[in-house]
Each structure stands twice: as C-alpha cells, then as structure tokens.
Amino acid sequence: MANLINPSGVQVITKDGEMTVSLKIDLNINLNGTAVNIPINETAKVKNMDDDDKVEWMVPDFANSKKINFGK
Amino acid sequence: MAIGVDCGTYTLVSAKRSMTGDFILKKEINAFIDLPLENRFVFNMMKAAGVPLIEKDDMGYALGEAAVNMAYTLPSLELKRPMKDGCVNPKEKDAFQIMSIMLHSLVDAPSKDGEKLFYSVPANAINQETDADYHSKVLQAIFKSYESEDGYKVDPKPINEALAVVYAELGKKAYTGVGISCGGGQVNVCYAMYGNPIFQFSIVNSGDWIDKQAAKACGESPTFINKEKTKIDLRKEPQNLVERAIITQYRLMIEKTIQGIKEGLSNASKSVKSEHPVDFIVAGGTASATGFTEIFADVIKQANLSIHVGDVIRPVEPLYSVAKGCLIAAEASGN
Secondary structure, three states, X not given: OOOOOOOXXXXXXXXXXXXXXXXXXXXXXXXXXXXXXXXXXXXXXXXXXXXXXXXXXXXXOOOOOOOOOOOO | OOEEEEEOOOEEEEEEEOOOOOEEEEEEEOOEEEEEOOXXXXXXXXXXXXXXXXXXXXXXXXXXXXXXXXXXXXXXXXXXXXXXXOXXXXXXXXXXXXXXXXXXXXXXXXXXXXXXXXXXXXXXXXXXXXXXXXXXXXXXXXXXXXXXXXXXXXXXXXXXXXXXXXXXXXXXXXXXXXXXXXOOXXXXXXXXXXXXXXXXXXXXXXXXXXXXXXXXXXXXXXXXHHHHHHHOEOOOOOOOHHHHHHHHHHXXXXXXXXXXXXXXXXXXXXXXXXXXOEEEEEEOOHHHOEOXXXXXXXXXXXXXXXXXXXXXXOOOOHHHHHHHHHHHHHHHOOO
C-alpha cells in the first residue's frame, strides 16, 4: 500500500550558482509481516559537507576607514 | 588623474601620476599580527615608534612590514594574511576588515569625486579551485566604501594582473606579448595582442609555496625563509642548508610554473597562431630574486611551448609592474 513519505530534514546550500540539497528520509519496510524500521538519513545525503562548504560566501559590509600612515 | 592598485597576496602597491608624469608608488606588506591590549605599554611604545597600528574591538593590530619584522624576530607570533593563493581567504572574514583599512590608507586621495581606480585581480587557477569572482567582489566592496577626507569617492574596476603587466612593460611593443606576474600566491599569465587579452590563466604555486616547502626542508619558519630568500642570488652555489633549500625550491617552482604555462598555452592557444616570436615579461615580487629571470629564460626556452618564445624580459622594477599597469589602464579608460 502506498504511503506518503515526508522527509524529516531538508538542508539546502547554495554556492557559486550551484545548489546542494540534503534530505533525511525514514523508511518503514514490511518484510513477511514484520515491520523493519530502516533509517537511512545519513546515506541519503547527496554530498557530505566538508570544511569548505561551511564557509559563508557573503561579501561583508565595509565602512570608510580612518586613514593611518601606511605604505612607503 | 587616476589610481592603480596591485592587491597582491603578499604585497599591496598603489600607483598615481605626479604632475610631471612620473609614477608615485607606495607599497606595504599585506599582513598583520594581533597585539592583545592587556598591556598597553607595548602598543603605545610601538605607536610612538611610528609602527602602523590599529585598535578594533579591544584588540590591537600591527600592520605591514612591521608585523613581518616582529614575526621574524619572535617566531611565537603568528603572522596573519588576509589573502591566500592569490584570492581573499573566505575563512579569514575578520582579516577582510583589516585589509580594508590597509587599502584605504594606502590609496592616495583622489583629486575629484568618482576618480577611476583599477585594482588587480587574478584569473582562476588551472591547478586548484580558486574563486577570483568572489575575490573581485570583496575588493570592489572595499574600494566602494572608500571616501577621502575631502569626501571624494572612487570608481573601482578590476583588471587581470598579468594584463596589467603587459600594459606596464610592453608599451613599446604595441602591448603585444605574454605578461607573467609571479606573486606571493599565484603565477598569472596573460597573452595580449594590441592590448587585448587573448587568453589568461593562473597557477597556484609561487612565493608562499617556496617559503612553505623550503621551511619544511630545513626546519625553519616560512616567515624566516621569506626574509632570507630576498638576500639570495639564485645563480650562485648555496653556502648553507637554508640557501640550498631556497634555491632548490625556486628551481622546482620555476619548472612547475613553466609546465603549467605549457599546459595552459596548449589548452588556450588552439585558436591562436603567432607568426613572430612572442616576448615574455616576468614581473612580480617572486620574480624579483637575483637570477630568477635567467633561470626562467633557460627553462622556458627548453620547454618546447606551443608559441615561439622571443625575449624573456625582467622589468626594471618587477614589484611595481602590476600597479603601474593598473594605473595605465585606469588612465586609458577615461575619466
């Protein structure tokens, strides 16, 4: 019987015009009348986040600086 | 009037024109060290000694060459660098604000509102993931926030740093040839014809790489190697372990760079033919070492490149070529 499966966690990372979507889905599969709960949330990740993905690629705000004696 | 700025991984240089048409050049090192303000005595003494210092959020910072000298003398101090491999380092967001102060202070005041300012940017690297577009946007935001004491702002535009080398050094050859900028983080290459870029690319493998590799080889710090390498003649026999490590890494860097140039040219020049030998200008801080150009010329002439190599030329002031080229481009863009 068909069941609606709702993802339990969705993460969207956009960077350089590319989008990475990570979904967590819990599946309940009934084998021979016995309910077997198989959580596959980790394996469902499209791409593991590495350190580089944690970088925020935002251009910060800058203000006009007080000038110091710099350069010769 | 116009302004040129070389935003290098290791060195920042600004260029303006004097009333007599000469270049007015200013440079500083793109680095700083933290100075905790628990003991203000040290901070105040350094201030009195004329060291460029800033205070921000209860922290003091020594900037530029003074910071390098302190890190060289006291290896326990960590020299911080806002840029890495030719681009701003997105993991050093706090350093961006300090780089902004350094650039705002280095730029001479514009003579009118909206003065053209051309700043150097690298091409994306062919051997490593870099984000030159992000780098350019950060620098543009820094320059857009600039305002002189007279309330004048600048109109900032990016220019490829190797193309800037062509503008600075190949004016007498109709701005035609290959400009190479060997900086702290990258080697940038641009083949231009009549001032128009035909192709450009960069290779991550330059001055910082020499410092790191030579430091590993002889057990010294990269900051120490960085200072020592300015004293060496690459054509002479090394006299000690440090010199041997530096000369070896310079040669390896030149060989790797020319291999990268060969690959870059073979990919990029499929649609480009050159009937005449093409001159190569080798500029940048890393190319300033005595003997660099001679070794570079030897290796490149044996590399069997897809274009015929003409003269390999070292500018009179290799460290200033990019900033001069940025200024020339800003002047040519009209005001």
